[in-house]
Amino acid sequence: MSNLPKEKASRAIDWTGEHVVTTVHSARRRYDMALLRFQARLESTQADRFFPWLVTLVLWVVLALLAVARSKDLGLNSTLGHHLQALHLMEFGTSPEISELGINIFAQHAAFIFFPVALLARIFPPTETLLIIQSLAISLTAVPLWRIARGPGNLRIGASSALVFAYALHPSIQNLNLSGFHPEVFALPALLAAYLEGQKERWWSVGVLLLIVMTSRSDLGLAVAALGAVFVFEDKKRHGSAMVSLGLSWFLIMAFIVQPIIGNGEYPHLSSFSSYGTGSFGVLFGMLSDPVAVFGDLFARESFEKVLLLVAPVLFLPLVRMRYLIPVFPLLALYLVAEGGVDELSNPQQDVALLPFVFIGAVYALTRVGVPGVKRILVDKRVLAVLALTAVVFFIRDAASSPYEQPWDWGRRDVSDVARIDAADSLENYDRVLAHPSVFNLVAERETVKLLPDGNYYLPSLELVSGIDVIIFDSGISNWKEDEVRTFTHAVQTLGFKEEFNRSGITVFSKRP
Known part of the structure; x- marks a missing residue:
């Protein structure tokens, strides 16, 4: 009889344990079912059409608020001032000679896309106009990235969302938004959209988008050539070869004919390669005659950190599909060996040409590591969770809008x-x-x-x-x-x-x- 209470207590404990396990299992199952229903709704054609635009709108509002707030507390660098001076001079019909640079603003990078931007800035406040347009261009990139992930990549909603999330938090994106104003930002959505349109064989649309890319910065002609090489690798040889020729020709004509004519008679960035020689041929000969120095610059600590900051926030996924990165290596090498001054944000404008290839590679890397489902590629949720976590970690560590920078205090003036x-x-x-x-x-x-x-x-x-x-x-x-x-x-x-x-x-x- 004395053992009866103990047996009751034991049965009660067993029942309680089973009840807890059952409850947890049921809760997890309900959560999984709710998540599946939510994903099923997003997988619909209508949701797939509008969801990336909603993400773009939210991202635009956040980035624009951050940039304008940083401007209010005088935290943006002088590249914004260069373009404000150019706007002022153009408004009065004067050649936009930038006092600090000593050259015409269009001689610096042949960024002729600045002309239509200048027209808008005449109507609205110039500082806010430049910053908000730049934030819009950065945000719009989420749309072609989503379409590539869902279209050629054939990924499900979860994987596509993880990639867009990683893009939004990428340190280069956040730093670009807060580094003054750079016309080359318009090439970000244009490059990804050009790749997407090329997949659909809409080559006239590709041509218009490539024009936007090339007129945003002259050396992005090399990015156009790299995109052409990607198409060649994908057996679109005729159009890809034409893009390679177009991109190389544009860069050479702009750099060694148009920019010197507008500017001071030579390519304005030759001084960045002065350690190799003087003049275009002197620099080229210096590089060829001293490959050890070139490799030393390519593999310097600063170069390593720049490359790391490009691919690490996306879990190094682009390295799984190197054929999407290799074509842009020449332009990356050009940036790495240049001796131009590095600002506190590590010149994020140079990453504009590289990020589209990083994310295209990431899309196809997830396609490779995933498994075919009924209709789309399924990627393990743990991989996507680690991708999102990695994006958050590098955002906190390296982004100019990191919580450590206390962006909620921006806009206040002391x-x-x-x-x-x-x-x-x-x-x-x-x-x-x-x-x-x-x-x-x-x-x-x-x-x-x-x-x-x-x-x-x-x-x-x-x-x-x-x-x-x-x-x-x-x-x-x-x-x-x-x-x-x-x-x-x-x-x-x-x-x-x-x-x-x-x-x-x-x-x-x-x-x-």
Whole structure:
């Protein structure tokens, strides 16, 4: 009799354990069934048609808000200012010669697509117009990426969504959105759409899209050639070969004929290869005669990190289908050996030509690792979960809009920001300005505006202030000692400038005629 309570307790424990297991199993089954029903609805033709556009709209709103907020707190770099100055000069019918660069804005990259953008910027506020259009171009890329995954890739909703999610969080995409303004951003959706249209044999549409790509930046002719090589590998040899010829011809004509004519008589980026020689043939001969130096630049630590940041956020999937990456290697090599200055965001504009091939390769990699279903390729949910997790990790680690950067605080102005704005408002439209980067975009819409160096301590020279009416000095970003700031101020005054404004570390010196 004494064992009876123990037996009851044991049966109660067994019943409770079985009940818990049954409940958990039932809950998981209900979750799986609900997920399957949701995916089935998305698999419908109507949902498949509108879902990528909904994603594009949401992504556009988020990216545009981030970019505009960063602009409000003066956190964007000077490339925005270069295009604001170009817009100002074009509006008044003047050649868009960028003071800081010393060349015509169209000589820099032959980005003729900037002409229609300039027309829009005349109607709406220029800064916000440039940033919102750029965010729109980035967001629109989600549509052809989705169509490729669902069409040629034949992937289900889950895999397609994971790829679009990885694209939206890719550090290069987030950094591009916050790196000023770059006309080459229009090539992102155009390249992917051109590949999609090529799969459908719509070659006239491909031609229009390739024109958008090539007019957004001259060296993207090499990306067009790479896309042509991809089509050649896919047995579309006639059209693919034509694209290779078109892309190479465009790049050579723009780089060595059109850009020198518009600019200063030579390819404007030859200085980026000065370590190999002088002049076009000198650089080419230098590369051929010293392959060790070329390989040293290709496999430098900075090059490794750049390549890693391209493919790692998509779980290295493109490496599974290398034939979609190999054609763009020459352009990647060109970027890696160039000596151009690297900004704090690692020049994300250079990734525009590379990312379409990365994601096309990722689509077909998932197709390969998946298994055929009744209608579409099935990819293990664990693979997709790891892909999404990897995208989140690299977003948090490397993106300019990472939570560590506290983007929810962007758009707020401290006393120094208010002082910068007041200093910019105190200028006359005709003033020729030399300003620190923190103020550059505020004063860019004028005929002459140059950047004041913001590095280590130095004294201003006559050459630095030649042809300048106003200097805007920001001690908040210079990290100079107080005595160094005082010495700089005295040196500026010795050169004939008078102090007109001084608040919260922002000083305005003027020497108007």
